Amino acid sequence: MSNRMCFEGLDRSLRDILSIDDPTLTDLPFGGLVVVLGGDLRQILPVIEGGTRPQVVAATITNSPLWDSVTVLELNENMRLAVPGASVQLQREISLFSDWVLDLGEGKLPPATCGNEVVPNLVDIPDDLLIHTEGDHITTIISAVYPDFASNFQDFSYLRQRAVLSPTNDLAEQINSRVLDMLPCEGREYLSSDSKSSPAGTINEKDLFYPPEVLNAIEIPNFPAHRLFLKEGAPIMLLRNLSQSTGLCNGTRLIILELADRVLKAVIITGSHIGDVVYIPRIELTTKKKTKWPFILLRR
Template identity: 45%
Template sequence: MFFSLNEDLTATASRNKILEFKKWVLDIGDGTVPAIAKDGEIEETWIKIPDELLIEPEQDPIEKIVTSTYPLFEEMQGNTEYLKERAILTPKNETVNEINQYMLQFVPGEKNHYLGSDSICKASSNIPDQDNLYLVEFLNTLEFPGIPNHKIELKEGVPIMLLRNVNQKLGMCNGTRLIVTHLGTWIIEAKIITGSNIGTKVLIPQIVLSPTESK
């Protein structure tokens, strides 16, 4: 059996790069990364991101970050290893929606639309006729961290991520990543691609979710 020295050095450099990034992220969380103050500011609250971690802005920033994270997406979208080792994280649901809509156009097949059934918890308020005060159309526009938007568009073959613990025995936990294999009217079939249950097909039912922001 023969090994390429260049390949071995490349793999080592890649691991070292990942370890450096991991340490940098942990240092940010620990507050040990040196902070700076912008012109006119006294308190040092800004952290400089290393240039090698930045994607230079272009005319279409969504296209830029997608092509940088998912090169050759149209050719590789059926590759499970390719999909599970990549992810785009954003601080706002609005940006998540933009990225999802952009990438969905490159996945073949028809889109399925899933709508949430939004209502006010009857135990959360003693105000009479609250249904008349908070119309369903208004509730549908609200967005909360950790809660899917009122409308979700999916196609068979797209990667998704669970936001709740559904069935830990089957590996359906918060953060589990899956590939959609079938879109039903009331249920979604998907194949797990991360964790200890890789390859297992599971069913994702309708789930009742409540935001932590009660107000």
Template identity: 40%
Template sequence: MFKQLNHEQLQVYQSIIHSVNNKTGGIFFVYGSGGCGKTYLWGTIISKLLSQRKIVFPVASSGIAATLMPGGRTAHSRFKIPIIIDEDSSCNISHKSDISQLLKKTELIIWDEAPMQHRFAFEALDRTLCDIIKSISQDRHEKTFGGITVLLGGDFRQILPVINRAPRSEVVSASINRSRLWDESQLYLLTENMRVNKGNSEKQKEIARRFNQWVLDIGNGKIPSCTEDGDVFDDVDIEIPEEFCIKSDNFSVEEIINSTYPELLSNYKDEVYMRGRAILTPTNEIVHEVNAVILEKLPGKVHSYLSIDSAEELGESEQEFNT
């Protein structure tokens, strides 16, 4: 994994390993869009430190992101962060708990998708760690996060903290870069998108690079608005370039499927072919419609596996339990 790091990833890797080995602590923020290799970088750092028998806490703001890291958990689950939180909150971790004893020996905390978390959550963890570390070291007690190296990552162009019915200014003020901790952070940028170079031809790679740049320009606010009033925050239209559109007089779900999965019947058993493609939709209703059309194309019988949201009572005897 180390040998495949690019120059930007290697710079972050060396800074984190140096901070952990020298016990200097500090906050590091890795800012990069999707596909720039943040998750791969987390895995490389975690593997290195675990091989040295060091303790690492990999967490994420969302459950999906947490599953992508070895031993990952959501930050709220791992650090007992209150659901209802304010500027004076602290984590529900007692000094005598197992998690407290583990935190005293922790060398690194990796927190993915940090921009979508309220800044009060980071400040609560900082307050809690300083209190826990105070019992073993007065010097570390005065450092940010109790002297533990903290590596944050994410993309501010994606989801910011969700606050019900809040105006834009309130959402921005809740972000991590408005926290007192941000001034102490070291910022690293990942700009090389690792996914856009996986096309089968130079033409496909070039299209992927242009699409990637267009998406970044949207996030950076560089795409001009098509609305009559460009200052309207909640209703801004942009023009999609023709090269990224399916041009057809009879536009349908079939067109989307054929464009995304060409020669589906010849390749549907190919894992590489299936992994490299996806149809994203804004609603579950469209998901079901697209899935139904694709399933009708595939040979064989369709099997539906249904889940339930209630638990059955266990039998009183071992025989009933086994059945």
């Protein structure tokens, strides 16, 4: 996901620093150090806000002069799909799914058809990967992912093995709200304290146009909402790097143990710190400078 300029800047810096003692290193990539890059360009590309397709492609590492010095090492076994002790039939189904995912990423699947017209940007998903319903779609997918939820919501291993992915934040909010309603306990609502970042000692006339109610209603991608509703026993995911040494990283999954006024008491259920009890405080977040709003939002 990193812009190629980041690698090129690191390359120039290492050449300058390491060539002080050995001038020959100035001609070697990264000053002669071995640098390991991880990732798959078929899965995600560098993010260029508002960028066009040529701008995104130009930002990839493959378009950098450094790519000529890269040796590509391929991983051929999908470890995420490995199921020790699985039956022969299950292993065969997993192998077929793995091959289908690779063909999808490499663009080898035939295009889908809509009526009599071929749509090159769409593919047909195998029927066994779909959940069919004519009723409430959200309830159906929750029931499929969390079967017998009422009897297993306190089982950490049960929750650790399941998750629902959604394409948009709005849909994620609907799913989260529906799952929270299934927990047999009272919840608690947390509201943020929002303000605008202004130079100290100045009074801006724009403050009159942006009262707290307006700031609270602002929703920005990759930014928390004003209202957060939680229940004890609810599974949550951390979306910020708070403390890597204690396992509080982006993507860490936890279970709420206690809801206090200013902190959340939770237990980690994924990663290398499974079972550790941690406390998550209120933190201050700021929006980026390049937004449609003429100010920087501070949300605590």
